[in-house]
Amino acid sequence: MSQPAAERTDVGSPVVEVDDLAVTFRGRKGGSARALDGVNMAIGRGEIVALVGESGCGKTTLARSILGLERPSSGEVRYLGKPLGYGGRALKAYRRHVQLVLQDPSGALNPRQSVYEAVAEGPRVHRMSNEPGRVADALARAGLRPPERFFLRYPHELSGGQRQRVVIAGALALNPDVIVADEPVSSLDASVRGEILALLLLLRQELALTLLVVTHDLGLAWNIADRIAVMYLGRVVEEGPTEQVLSAPQHPYTQALLSVVPEMKQVQPIVLTGETPDPTSIPSGCRFHPRCPAYASGEAERAGVAGDCRDRDLTVLSATGDHRAACWLVDTRASLSHVHMG
Ligand SMILES: Nc1ncnc2c1ncn2[C@@H]1O[C@H](COP(=O)(O)OP(=O)(O)O)[C@@H](O)[C@H]1O
Ligand code: SF4
Numbered sequence: 001m002s003q004p005a006a007e008r009t010d011v012g013s014p015v016v017e018v019d020d021l022a023v024t025f026r027g028r029k030g031g032s033a034r035a036l037d038g039v040n041m042a043i044g045r046g047e048i049v050a051l052v053g054e055s056g057c058g059k060t061t062l063a064r065s066i067l068g069l070e071r072p073s074s075g076e077v078r079y080l081g082k083p084l085g086y087g088g089r090a091l092k093a094y095r096r097h098v099q100l101v102l103q104d105p106s107g108a109l110n111p112r113q114s115v116y117e118a119v120a121e122g123p124r125v126h127r128m129s130n131e132p133g134r135v136a137d138a139l140a141r142a143g144l145r146p147p148e149r150f151f152l153r154y155p156h157e158l159s160g161g162q163r164q165r166v167v168i169a170g171a172l173a174l175n176p177d178v179i180v181a182d183e184p185v186s187s188l189d190a191s192v193r194g195e196i197l198a199l200l201l202l203l204r205q206e207l208a209l210t211l212l213v214v215t216h217d218l219g220l221a222w223n224i225a226d227r228i229a230v231m232y233l234g235r236v237v238e239e240g241p242t243e244q245v246l247s248a249p250q251h252p253y254t255q256a257l258l259s260v261v262p263e264m265k266q267v268q269p270i271v272l273t274g275e276t277p278d279p280t281s282i283p284s285g286c287r288f289h290p291r292c293p294a295y296a297s298g299e300a301e302r303a304g305v306a307g308d309c310r311d312r313d314l315t316v317l318s319a320t321g322d323h324r325a326a327c328w329l330v331d332t333r334a335s336l337s338h339v340h341m342g
């Protein structure tokens with residue numbers, strides 16, 4: 001088992017790094033879809049990072065790229081400082097350390113496989129010793145206790161929350177370093193969702209697990225993440241510590257997403273209009289400009305950046321740093337406050 005977080009000396013050093021990553025898919029009409037178009041990210045040991053954004057913005061593609069399931073068209077993913085190898089053997093070795101957790105309704109569990117068989121699959125593939133002990137330990141850690149009582153059950157005999165715990169146990173059985181959870185709780189009831197999130201937090205604490213949680217739900221990110229990365233059309237447009245991003249969002253896109261979170265009762269909901277984002281035709285300048293409320297309302301014009309919004313490429317956010325956003329208006333605000341302070 002991993003050492004508890006407190007005893008580790010490497011807490012906070014990057015475990016997973018994503019460097020200027022691009023992933024392109026062949027579009028249906030012959031064009032190419034830039035699902036990821038220059039993403040930088042660094043995830044420190046023991047950190048929980050939430051990746052948020054509307055459907056289609058590239059979250060799953062980034063998660064799959066981190067797992068080595070998508071090949072970059074440019075850029076790279078590094079694990080403990082080393083670029084991923086894409087050969088079968090290198091990927092197999094890597095998967096012991098970095099595990100993907102999907103939602104059970106997406107077919108994560110085979111209905112004809114017992115709980116024991118489901119959890120033992122990973123250790124078997126990797127020829128790990130003491131299979132029954134590993135399975136029992138993983139189930140117990142995932143909160144299914146006593147574990148032996150679950151060995152011979154089948155998915156249909158379990159509740160939704162229990163099934164999700166079996167999926168998590170399947171990942172834990174390999175004693176991974178990193179778990180990437182893609183929408184881990186979006187189909188669960190609110191109360192069960194809270195229990196699963198509490199479990200993820202506990203596992204981080206007990207096992208110094210590093211977690212990337214993909215979610216379209218900012219409320220969930222608020223409850224669990226140390227840092228939030230907001231994606232739009234294949235790029236990270238805002239990133240920073242959860243508290244800062246959610247209490248003082250800088251990017252108009254984040255502000256709009258946040259305004260429709262039910263817990264945010266004090267703000268006026270901002271409904272985003274315009275075309276849903278399409279990675280086969282990325283707008284010029286700021287890729288959000290056709291839908292940006294600050295652009296549409298004239299705020300960008302008044303600040304003198306409307307032309308930039310339309311035509312001038314924004315630099316891609318770096319992997320590390322404080323709270324930051326890719327928006328011409330934010331740059332103006334920052335330089336204004338600088339002038340006032342100076
Ligand atoms: N295998 C694929 N082939 C073609 N296009 C894809 C493929 N996977 C994802 N895409 C496209 O890439 C974009 C990002 O998708 P995805 O990463 O699934 O976003 P999200 O998880 O944020 O909803 C979407 O426009 C989607 O249609
Ligand atoms: S750069 Fe302009 S269009 Fe883009 S988010 Fe900022 S204000 Fe809106």
Ligand SMILES: [Mg+2]
Pocket residue numbers: 059060061
């Ligand atoms: Mg997705």
